[in-house]
Amino acid sequence: MAEHTESHVENAELRRSPRFGVFFALGAALGVLLAVILTFAFDTQESAGTGVTYSTTQVFGFLLLVCVPVGLAVGAVIALLFDRASRRRVRTVRIEHETVQDED
Numbered sequence: 001m002a003e004h005t006e007s008h009v010e011n012a013e014l015r016r017s018p019r020f021g022v023f024f025a026l027g028a029a030l031g032v033l034l035a036v037i038l039t040f041a042f043d044t045q046e047s048a049g050t051g052v053t054y055s056t057t058q059v060f061g062f063l064l065l066v067c068v069p070v071g072l073a074v075g076a077v078i079a080l081l082f083d084r085a086s087r088r089r090v091r092t093v094r095i096e097h098e099t100v101q102d103e104d
Contacts, residue, residue: 003100003101003102003103004100004101004103005098005099005100005101006098006099006101007096007097007098007099008096008097008098008099009094009095009096009097010094010095010096010097011092011093011094011095012092012093012095013090013091013092013093014090014091014092014093015086015087015089015090015091016086016089017083017086018079018082018083018086020076020079023075023076023078023079023082024072024075024076024079025075026075027071027072027073027074027075027076027078028068028071028072028075029071030071030074030075031064031067031068031069031070031071031072032064032067032068032071034063034067034071035060035063035064035066035067035068036060038063038067039056039059039060039063040056
């Protein structure tokens with residue numbers, strides 16, 4: 001039984017890059033934490049303009065609508081900064097593809 005081997009060599013650039021999903025999740029979690037802190041930071045939930053009183057749950061929901069997107073944006077910006085910094089540390093590696101075929 002004879003074998004036939006083919007070999008092909010290429011060069012590729014290798015760099016580490018951040019996982020964007022992790023940064024988005026951490027940013028969203030930071031937004032939720034900020035919303036919790038801001039919800040309980042103030043004593044009254046009464047609207048200054050209309051005099052309507054809001055429950056703590058409503059205030060938390062309103063703050064989530066603002067804090068979570070801001071947290072996602074902050075996480076995205078940080079991930080992009082790490083990605084840009086990782087572009088500076090690019091290594092060139094040699095990749096060898098080898099194909100072995102049995103000849104019957």
